[in-house]
Structures are given as C-alpha cells and as structure tokens.
Amino acid sequence: MAMSIPLPGPLPSGRFPRRQFAKGALIKQPEDRTGNIYLIEAGKVVAFFLGPQGHDVPILELGAGDFVGDLSAFGSDEPATYFQAIEDTLVLVLNQGQFLEALRNLPDFAEFVAKTLCRRLRTMKQLYIENRLLPMKTRLYAELIRHSVRDGRGRLCISPMPTHAELARRIASQRETVTKQMSQLAKMGVIDSSRGLIAITDEAYLRSEIRKALGFIGGQ
Known part of the structure; x- marks a missing residue:
C-alpha cells in the first residue's frame, strides 16, 4: 500500500474512525445515503460512471489526500458516480456535519480542502483536453x-x-x-x-x- 499522508492541519484523527477497503471494493455508490465523506490516507480510488451498456467510464483517479463524497456535503447533486478501490485503501470517515464543522472552524483544513479541489479541477481539465484533442x-x-x-x-x-x-x-x-x-x-x-x-x-x-x-x- 502507498505511504499514508499526514492529517491536514489540526484535524484530530482520534475523533474519526478509519476504514480499510480491499482492492476492488466499492467505497461509495449512487444509492449510498449515509452522507459520509472519506479522506483517503493511503491507497488509490477510481471514480467512474456506469454506462447504459454496463461498461464503466472512468472519470478520475484519486489518491492520498483526496476526498470521496465531498461534493455531496455542499448540497450539490453529484452525478451517479461509483468509487472503487483499485488497491488496498485506508480512509478516515467523517459525517457531513463533521466535515462542514471542520471547514468552518479549522482554517488549515479549509485550505487543504480548497487545494485538493483545485488539484482535482486541474487534473480533470487536463483529461478533458486530452480526450477531446489527442488520438x-x-x-x-x-x-x-x-x-x-x-x-x-x-x-x-x-x-x-x-x-x-x-x-x-x-x-x-x-x-x-x-x-x-x-x-x-x-x-x-x-x-x-x-x-x-x-x-x-x-x-x-x-x-x-x-x-x-x-x-x-x-x-x-
């Protein structure tokens, strides 16, 4: 498994449970209504859509420092996205309230989340350009x-x-x-x-x- 990351800012790890997902396990599915947000500490996760013919369409690969389910915490309608561990993966589990509370009260954590979202946006922009322009x-x-x-x-x-x-x-x-x-x-x-x-x-x-x-x- 990949080396785990240090927790962002002063996020108190003792408050939040950790979960281990084996390679191939689904971490989050569209029908998941728990509202949990997962901070990936170690491992890799792929986000994908399931096409009408049963073929999955990968969107993005996530690694240590990325979040699963963070968009839903802001009340946005996240597309029907599946998240699957593509190697053994360790996550920190926050519920929606804990995630939003940390954003409001922990500036270092809020900055960490903002940088994570910006990095994800840059990657998705690059993938979009490649898929549109490159053979x-x-x-x-x-x-x-x-x-x-x-x-x-x-x-x-x-x-x-x-x-x-x-x-x-x-x-x-x-x-x-x-x-x-x-x-x-x-x-x-x-x-x-x-x-x-x-x-x-x-x-x-x-x-x-x-x-x-x-x-x-x-x-x-």
Whole structure:
C-alpha cells in the first residue's frame, strides 16, 4: 500500500474512525445515503460512471489526500458516480456535519480542502483536453507519464505494472489496441516492461509526441 499522508492541519484523527477497503471494493455508490465523506490516507480510488451498456467510464483517479463524497456535503447533486478501490485503501470517515464543522472552524483544513479541489479541477481539465484533442495512442502516452514516478536513476516508472485492460479503461480504449501500442513502444525502446514494472526509457519521445499532437490540432 502507498505511504499514508499526514492529517491536514489540526484535524484530530482520534475523533474519526478509519476504514480499510480491499482492492476492488466499492467505497461509495449512487444509492449510498449515509452522507459520509472519506479522506483517503493511503491507497488509490477510481471514480467512474456506469454506462447504459454496463461498461464503466472512468472519470478520475484519486489518491492520498483526496476526498470521496465531498461534493455531496455542499448540497450539490453529484452525478451517479461509483468509487472503487483499485488497491488496498485506508480512509478516515467523517459525517457531513463533521466535515462542514471542520471547514468552518479549522482554517488549515479549509485550505487543504480548497487545494485538493483545485488539484482535482486541474487534473480533470487536463483529461478533458486530452480526450477531446489527442488520438488514442497519444492519450496512452500521456497516461503513462501521468501515473509514473521517478526511480533512483531518474527514470519514470509505473509499479506495480497495470494490465493492458486497466490502461485501456483509463483512456476509454480497447485492450487489444493498447496491447498493440505497448508492443510498438517496447520495440522502439521507448518503454521496458521486462522487470515487472513499466520503465519509460525514452521520456523525451513521449512528451514530444504529445506536444506535436496538441500543437497540430490546436492550429486547426
């Protein structure tokens, strides 16, 4: 599991229970009327819609420091969104009243929530631009970069290695198409997935292809 985050500001952890969700568990569903808000301390959660044909449509991936259910605390009509743990996830549980009380009375917590929402908005804006403007293979390049971290040698790596089906889900594509593109990148020496992780060995190529795609389309 990913390292947990320090609690934001003076939020007293002793007041709030923690819950553990195993990988694959649903944390919140549209029919959930508890009003609970979950602060992710460790792990990862994907937010998605369930399409009319039974296919899920991922919206955003959330990690440590993000909230699940926070929009409903402000009385907004949150779309029919599911939240699923994509790795073992630990959360801090606040009810709506506790969440709003902390916002009103704890300035550091209020700032933390505001920054979290701004970060989420930036990510969703970037995803919107990519999905509107980039062809499938370039969306894949952007997804690989976004979910990688630098190792001790300065390379971007993704570990544990996602399946091709998971990558396809994230970029609204098909597994077979992603497999073809990943094989091509491996042949070109852009990525190396021989050691149980994805190492990006030619980061400049991926970034260049993304810039070219955005620039070409933006100039139309």
